[in-house]
Amino acid sequence: MNREKIISRLKTKINDKRFEHSLGVEYTAACMAMVHGADVEKARLAGLLHDCAKGLPTKEKLEKARRHGLAISKYEEKNPDMLHAKLGAHYARYKYDVTDQEVLDAICYHTTGRPNMSLLEKIIFVADYIEPNRKMIRDMEQIRVEAFTDLDKCVVHILKNTLVYLSDTVDDMDYMTQMTYNYYVTNQGE
Ligand code: FE
Ligand code: FE
Numbered sequence: 491m492n493r494e495k496i497i498s499r500l501k502t503k504i505n506d507k508r509f510e511h512s513l514g515v516e517y518t519a520a521c522m523a524m525v526h527g528a529d530v531e532k533a534r535l536a537g538l539l540h541d542c543a544k545g546l547p548t549k550e551k552l553e554k555a556r557r558h559g560l561a562i563s564k565y566e567e568k569n570p571d572m573l574h575a576k577l578g579a580h581y582a583r584y585k586y587d588v589t590d591q592e593v594l595d596a597i598c599y600h601t602t603g604r605p606n607m608s609l610l611e612k613i614i615f616v617a618d619y620i621e622p623n624r625k626m627i628r629d630m631e632q633i634r635v636e637a638f639t640d641l642d643k644c645v646v647h648i649l650k651n652t653l654v655y656l657s658d659t660v661d662d663m664d665y666m667t668q669m670t671y672n673y674y675v676t677n678q679g680e
Contacts (some may be wrong), residue, residue: 491587504545514621523611525638536596543577557611575601602666605673619648646674
């Protein structure tokens with residue numbers, strides 16, 4: 491599917507603000523791919539589609555994930571909006587004809603990351619957090635610099651801030667985010 495077709499479909503699935511955010515992730519991911527030597531077109535595609543399932547009502551996310559046989563963690567069962575990443579990868583494959591596994595994985599893990607991420611996965615994870623439409627939350631200037639200068643450091647910085655924020659607001663810690671953080675804190679600089 492070409493970009494024009496993807497965009498006209500995507501626009502009917504997510505609201506204007508979310509669509510702007512998706513464009514922001516697309517071009518931020520493209521720039522990061524240029525700096526870090528990743529495939530620019532894959533970065534654009536994954537960035538553009540990463541939130542394609544986010545517009546579904548919360549209940550439907552759970553229903554669709556069950557219907558399509560996706561693995562659902564206890565955390566996701568309690569917070570079905572988290573499923574938009576896995577569901578997004580599913581829709582990218584079956585509604586937007588994306589067959590590239592690297593692109594699908596980057597969409598699938600964009601919210602929590604995972605241990606041992608590919609370069610493209612890291613780029614989408616970071617681009618989602620720093621794209622220009624995002625609010626200037628804590629450490630944002632510094633994180634944006636790190637995104638282009640030290641990608642692993644940037645990933646750890648984002649995970650750390652996410653975990654601090656999560657532990658303040660919900661009693662339930664996202665297990666995968668914690669796993670990713672532990673992995674990158676231990677393996678930094680290798
Ligand atoms: Fe998302
Ligand atoms: Fe997003």
